[in-house]
Amino acid sequence: MNDLLAARSQMGMSLAFHIIFAVVGIGMPALMVIAETRWRRTGDAHYLELAKRWAKGTAILFAVGAVSGTVLSFELGLLWPRFMQYAGAIIGMPFSLEGFAFFTEAIFLGVYLYGWDRVSPRAHLAAGVIVAISGAISGVFVVIANAWMNTPAGFRLVDGLPTDVHPLRAMATPAAFPETLHMTIAAYAATGLVVAGIHAFMLLRDPRNAFHRRALLVSLLVGAPAAVLQPFSGDISARYVARWQPIKLAAMEGDFTTQRGAPLHIGGIPDEARRVTRGAIEIPYGLSLLAFHDPTAVVQGLGDFPPDRWPPVAITHIAFDIMVGLGSLMAVISAWALVVVARKREPADSRPLLWALTAIAPAGFIAVEAGWTVTEVGRQPWIVYGIMRTADAVTPMPGLVVPFVTFTLLYCFLGVTVAWLLYQQVIKSPRVGQHAPAT
């Protein structure tokens, strides 16, 4: 494995690991706050139990999110010093603001987790609300930095060096709004539906369990609307990509030729050498319609660009299909759940719905990983789109395969441990009859 590949693999692996905890860190506080509010309003002790149990899980996930995030902030320099030397002054602003969001989040999470009987009920709930808000804000700020990598702005290049740096303009890039919107909604959709799926599974075994019924309701309240909105936000993202990163769009679609009225490809395996995508279902005019909202619009294919500017086409295309496929499934099942709730029925009474929710429980997280693969791999060979190549950004340090393997093993160990601890929490779930929650 050469050093560049090792660095990219380490970065991708670290981010793929961190993003799971980041998403949970955005989504879970919202669930906890809703459960606690319901408890305070109704006095129903199941909700208190719920908030406390969710808080316990969140404590574990948050700690791992914090340490893996710390690794990332060093890795930006350890793996990509040339990139940071160049970009640090331009994108430092969102990262600095994010630092304060982290502070707020960590401080009030401490108050929330350890302060149940140290602070007043109102202050406790307020701490939860602050955690939820600052978690979402931290996500927004990092993604703004990533948006700059996709659509760099806010500086001039003189002799290949950045001058006239405007950090605020570098935050308001064309990718910033679509990406932050899509990411934030993804966090609620993924967290809400994974929690709903877990409780739906428990309800299949134990249908009358009042604890799980309430948990299902609260998690659907967060996850289902987000999952229904996500395809619309994805459409906004696709249109910004079409406009600003046409090569990425072509790779996402596995489109090798430029066409007017281009069809949408679903599935299929792109073959870069032969320049065809085989086995795809074609929907006539679909792509032109989706990307430009005009059935006759011209969509550029990869053939229009020199192959040394192509990203890995197959990975980008397949990851995109996975995300859109899962996203559509999540949206349909969530819409179904919302209809059930809107008709004042208990979602827990519909066994088909419980099965469906169980089946798609992990879908949001898989879609998040796939979506980031589209964004990051689709941007290759650039680390800063059109300006700096990834190969020029990597550290001169040799032997990068060693840290890559080390961190991979470390994260595998952490991942397995976290999964085991959470599993322990879930199987300890209260069963009706044995369970008399304390207030």
Place this chain on the structure above:
Amino acid sequence: MTIDAMGAVGARMAAGFAQSARVFTLGWPPSLALVIAGVIIVALMAYALLAGADFGGGVWDLLASGPRRDAQRALVAHAIGPIWEANHVWLIIIVVLLFSCFPVAFARLAVVLHIPFTLLLIGIVMRGSAFIFRANDSAHSDVQERWGRIFAIASVVTPVILGIVIGAIASEGVGRAPIGVAGATFAQQYLAPWLTPFAFAVGALALALFAFLAAVYLTVEAAADRPLQEDFRRRALAAAAGVFVTAVVALWAAHLTAPRVRDALVWTSWAIPFHLATGAAAVTAIAALLTRAYRVARVAAAAQVVLILSGWAIAQYPYLVPPTMTVAGVAAPHDTLELILVALALGGLVLFPSLGYLYRVFKGRDAVAASR
């Protein structure tokens, strides 16, 4: 393109940045770059005083002994539980400020110190996760023991590496590393800059200081349990001796391998009053421990750490990475510095009241009394 910060591009960037930064003087008002460098040092002090004590707590977990072994460990866990994540964010602030405001210097640090930083990260990851796993895994004593062991070992290793990093910067190892120079070996570029007696001596000093801080803080936390308080009082006194020994060793190592640090610490005009102040803080801390004036000891111990870190900062002024990168020379463009300062000011308005609230809830007099 070859790497620089490193080489040609780094130098050109630094030159370009320097033009857009204000001329560097000590006059009033200080340059933006200097103010931000000051903020970084203050953040480092906060990290040492707060997170450093959390690491020190891990040291006492490792060294827990005697009839109150379990009580000692429980006190440590109880003391750091609600606050360690907030304390940890200071490190992130330092990293972010370095790469936003001094990107060329950050790049050089990240290249030369790749190996110690990687070890530092492994320590941070193991420490944080083992701590939270211990709190949530089964109450079986062997499971607890295993996580506790990982937590404690990582708490010892991490401060040492942090000290090594600071020692490597101060002794000019990082600044002089022949990165990308034709013919330079791997060892010359990536090992020699930090594998020095001085860097390791600073590592030992950092460990001793953190353990000292933790023990002193824990005497206050143990207020309701006299025997436990005595345990930590003895530990604090032992750690104070450790600080003294490691500080002497570090000075001696500076004499051997880091002459510029030695010169700054011994021969400059501010050196004598500075050493006097640090010594006074140390003596006060020890006297307060001997007379069981624990809150006084806490203030004096903190003052001692602050003075040591300011000594380092003043000793390497005006360099960020001596002997080549000055604060002004590698500062980011003026617009960036200005905006980041505004962000820092606004962030501080949110941060300090929140931090104050956190410590009042968990560390105020009532909180400590109520929890026992």
